[in-house]
Amino acid sequence: MSKDIEHDSIESLDKHEHYQFTAGSGQDPLRVDKYLMNFIENATRSKIQQGIKEGAVTVNGEVVKSNYKVKPHDDIRVSFDHPPHESLLVAEDIPLNIVYEDDHLVVVNKPAGMVVHPGHGNYSGTLINALIHHFENLPNNSSNRPGLVHRIDKDTSGLLVVAKTEEAMAYLSAQFAAKTSEREYIAIVWGNFQEKSGTVEGNIGRHPKNRLQNTVWLDDEAYKGKPAVTHYTVTEDLGYVSVISCRLETGRTHQIRVHMK
Structure with missing residues (x-):
């Protein structure tokens, strides 16, 4: 030390x-x-x-x-x-928008504004609270979160894959770890792009002055964060804003927001 x-x-x-x-x-x-x-x-x-x-x-x-x-x-x-509050999971009768389901997994369309799992300041009303109400005996992931294979930010809407069996949890987790599954996000960002497609690379870590935010760390800084790669394509130029499609090689917290900033 x-x-x-x-x-x-x-x-x-x-x-x-x-x-x-x-x-x-x-x-x-x-x-x-x-x-x-x-x-x-x-x-x-x-x-x-x-x-x-x-x-x-x-x-x-x-x-x-x-x-x-x-x-x-x-x-x-x-x-x-x-x-911790996170471990005191309570089933809540919250409606779910299920777009696909079989015996092994379920795909849920999470609305913007919903937190995926309980955490500091958000101990109820989360997707997991809804999942354990609608489904029994969901397998826990490595963080003891029922059914959860991956997650998206509170203010992001989109599809989440939820494992219903231990076997599905193992296979899906392995796919996300090996990056054989692809995720595409549609975002609206301020400004215009000189290049209509490209790749943003920059290590992401906690902001040194605001621990609630993340930022890109430069190579010459002491703490370099974790590697992050975002591929983007501009689909619409609306003047003040641009509509882009993003494919992420990594899944850092707030990655699209940080890289676009």
Whole structure:
């Protein structure tokens, strides 16, 4: 662990988040369970690992496993004493727009404004709350989220594939991991393009000043984020705005918004 670590520990007003740490710019890669051992008093490694297993530790808003390597500027939050809201799934009778279904999977058209899974600030009214009401015994993915194979942003509308069986979960997850499945998005963006088609490449990570936003990190910056590739084609030029078709090689949070910006 680097000696040049900047971090803070705060007790949140929300009782479900007892600790918050921000890894400094000099943080060397370190397992998150070992990282937390250095900053949480009276916490054994087994307790930390159990909390991580139960989803009580998030990094940049995502539940992680014990072997996750902490990186510079990571935002780490811990809620050991109370189970996170995300794990308290409640079935809700929310209408679903189902465009295809068979014995193995279902394809749902998610409307804009609906969150895919519960998370900080969104503990009900999500797609998963609706899914577990309409379907019984959905298989959990690696993050213990029933049926979920992939996701899209809250304000994005579009099709989501949901696994109904363990076999479908395994096969669909493998396809998304191998990038053999293709996703196309239609977006309206401000401005006009000099080139009517092209590729945008730029590593995406958390904004250093606003942790709720993502940004493109340049090659000469300390934290370079994760690789992201977006292929675009302009389908309509409407003057002030353009309609584009995007095919993503990667699935980073807010990827289209960040790359188009």
